[in-house]
Structure formats: C-alpha cells, structure tokens
C-alpha cells in the first residue's frame with residue numbers, strides 16, 4: 403500500500419510503515435529521526451491519490467495517516483448570543499455536525515446559558531457549555547465591542563463565561579462542534595436504594611474524570627443523568643415521556659421500601675455507518691456490573707433530535723393546559739460527592755412533608771470538575787466530583803411560598819451541617835452571601851472584573867450582585 407499510489411507510475415519501498423494511534427506516536431517518530439545520527443526521511447500518506455510518488459519514501463518511514471482515525475473536532479459555529487439552542491441544533495445538523503454539550507431544554511438562549519454554565523447529561527464527558535466555546539464577541543458594560551478567547555482578551559472571555567451577565571453582552575459565540583450522531587439508544591434503569599444509585603452513577607462517569615483530552619466519540623456513554631421520583635407519581639413528567647403505559651404499571655406496582663424511586667438515565671449516540679449490533683454491544687459493555695433492580699431496565703431507540711428536544715413535548719402540553727406560566731420556585735445546587743449522602747437524608751423528608759407531592763421533577767447526577775475551568779466566573783464545589791440537584795418545582799399562585807420555604811430549609815440544613823454546596827443559577831440578595839458563594843479569592847476577581855468591564859454597574863442588575871444589601 404505504501405509503495406504505490408493512484409498514478410501507478412512510481413513504486414518505492416519504505417523501510418517501515420507507522421500506523422499511528424495518536425498524535426503522540428507521530429511526535430515520537432519525528433523526534434526519533436531528529437535525534438538519530440543520520441535522520442531518516444518520513445512521508446505522511448493520506449489516501450495515496452498522488453500520481454507521482456509524492457507520498458512515498460525510499461528507505462524511510464511512511465505514516466499511514468488514516469490509522470489515526472481521530473474524530474473531526476475542528477468544526478465550529480458562530481452563533482448570535484440571542485439565538486435559541488434549538489435553532490443552533492437545526493442549523494448545524496444541516497451540515498452534519500452539532501454542539502457536544504447541551505441543556506435539557508433547548509428553548510434557552512446561547513447568551514443566557516453561557517452566562518450560567520449550561521449543563522445536562524453530556525457535561526460529565528464534554529464539560530458544561532461554557533467550556534465548549536472558542537471565542538466570544540462581547541459588548542462590555544463600557545460599550546466596547548471586543549472579541550475575546552483564551553488567547554485574546556482572555557480576562558474578558560473568562561469573566562463572561564458563567565459571569566451572570568455582569569461584564570458584557572454576548573453578541574456572538576463560537577461554539578465547538580462534532581460530527582452529529584443520527585440516533586440514540588436511550589436507557590433508564592430503576593433503583594430503590596439511594597447509595598446503589600449514586601455509586602453506579604459515579605462509576606459511569608469515572609472514566610472521564612481521568613482524561614483531559616477527548617475520548618473517541620464512538621466509545622463510552624454520551625449522556626448520564628438521574629432523577630428521583632415518588633413511587634405513586636407518574637414516572638413520566640414534562641421533562642420527557644419515556645415509559646409506555648405497561649412500563650408505568652410495572653413501576654407503580656413494584657414493592658418499594660420507602661416509596662422513593664431513582665432513575666439512572668443514560669444515552670449512547672450512534673451514526674448512520676455504525677452497525678446497530680455493535681452499538682448494542684458497546685452499550686451492554688458500559689452497563690455491565692450496574693446494580694439496578696433486575697428486569698427494570700427500559701430502552702428506547704430515538705432520533706438525535708427527538709432525544710435532545712425531549713422536553714419540548716411536555717412543555718407544549720403544559721402550555722395547552724395553562725400550566726407552563728405558573729410560579730416556579732426552583733432550587734439548583736451543586737453538592738460535593740463526599741456529602742451527597744448527608745444531604746440526601748433530609749431531602750425526601752423536607753419535600754414530602756405536609757403530604758405535598760414533589761411538585762416537579764427532581765434531577766440528580768454527578769459531574770467531573772476537571773471538565774470545568776476555574777478561570778471562568780462559574781462556581782463549583784472543590785471536589786473532583788460533585789452532584790447537581792435540581793428541584794424543578796411548579797406551583798399554584800397561592801402555594802409557591804410553601805415550596806420556597808422548603809428550599810430555604812434545605813439551604814439552612816446545608817449551612818448548619820457544613821455541607822459545602824454552591825447554588826447553580828444562584829439567587830442571593832445580600833453582599834455577604836455573594837462573597838460566600840464565590841469564595842474570597844474568586845469574589846475579589848469578580849469585583850475587579852466588574853470594575854474593568856462594567857465600572858458603572860450597568861449590566862444585569864436583576865442578579866442583585868452589585869446592588870445587593872450589605
């Protein structure tokens with residue numbers, strides 16, 4: 403193969419052919435030749451479509467480049483800060499590519515989620531949306547339009563990502579893309595024991611905690627989330643209708659010790675050219691050794707768009723019943739892995755008190771901190787693995803305060819028991835609380851950045867950071 407090409411005119415034998423499995427292999431080969439007493443020649447060979455031996459080398463080494471088989475990672479999309487993620491999805495799919503990190507719900511704006519973090523079941527592997535941005539155009543609080551990236555105006559770049567709208571208005575974000583999968587194997591497994599549920603979640607994300615670089619997209623799981631439900635509640639909710647009526651019956655007639663169930667939810671993406679049985683085999687391999695309730699594993703095979711846009715259907719249903727525009731006293735917190743059991747003891751009690759229903763989905767899933775960038779304004783707990791807990795309450799106009807009190811109870815419990823949570827989509831009103839949220843060092847940086855980019859404190863006052871009470 404290495405001694406011929408499309409022209410079929412020149413035939414030259416190399417001494418060896420390198421089939422690299424990483425860029426490191428190529429670096430080593432070049433270094434080896436450079437350090438040799440008489441450096442040998444090296445020729446990378448693409449597909450050998452030269453006509454006159456241009457990719458051949460006599461007595462040297464041909465590098466068979468296709469062996470690298472790296473995913474195509476150099477795609478990006480320039481999108482307006484005002485765009486919805488769902489539109490980004492459709493526009494990029496037209497070119498066979500898509501962003502890698504998502505939120506559960508796609509009718510959120512790019513600038514809005516990048517001002518927080520943007521998390522979903524992909525974040526354990528790809529990081530939050532803020533770490534999948536190459537470049538930003540920002541109109542700062544001073545009214546200057548500045549292009550920024552990790553290398554250029556990096557202070558502004560890092561300030562704005564997770565910056566709660568405090569430093570500038572994102573008008574363009576350059577978002578990382580990958581080849582888009584076509585379909586998704588979407589799986590839910592049922593647990594009746596909290597510790598087993600979290601142990602399995604942590605196991606699934608652990609592989610990605612050790613790697614900084616991208617693991618080949620064809621391997622492993624692409625999405626890991628989890629949720630908590632009361633057994634008597636409908637296992638389907640507005641976030642996704644996943645279970646058939648038969649599945650629902652099986653779930654509700656299960657004998658569950660304390661009436662609380664846990665769903666571990668995973669997804670494996672696959673491409674047109676993937677063999678379906680290989681995808682199933684890879685999925686099976688990933689789920690080996692998990693301790694869900696035997697037989698309570700449910701699988702669906704859906705299109706990539708149906709999977710990513712899974713919340714839309716429920717949203718439209720709630721809209722039609724007038725139940726979307728109700729009060730939403732949500733609480734989202736990040737909890738260090740080592741303290742998740744401490745916190746969990748109180749959650750069902752607090753929530754189930756007064757015999758109220760859970761009043762909305764409860765999400766709980768772990769994230770790898772090494773996929774976040776501490777230079778950015780977003781705040782996480784300090785442990786390598788932390789959980790995100792989302793209490794996505796909906797309520798009537800009269801009873802939202804009761805749910806708000808439950809949220810406060812949870813926050814108070816954490817404070818009193820030394821559980822080092824961080825609020826996601828934070829809501830504070832006192833300066834001291836913000837200082838505590840960011841931590842001393844980060845708060846100082848946050849204030850300095852505010853002075854640099856929005857010294858007149860013009861932007862996003864609704865966050866109540868620089869106009870909070872002392």
Ligand code: FAD
Nearest residue numbers: 483505506507510511513514515517520521567571572862
């Ligand atoms: P807004 O609420 O309009 O703005 C949020 C903040 O960013 C404000 O301070 C605003 O001033 C500022 N801002 C807005 N646009 C810009 C811009 N272009 N430049 C700079 N600052 C700007 N979050 C997740 O991470 N994962 C989820 O899965 C998820 N699911 C959700 C599901 C639903 C149904 C809802 C309602 C929210 C969900 N969220 C989720 C939360 C969401 O990320 C936040 O609400 C976020 O604020 C995005 O909403 P938005 O685009 O409407 O921004």
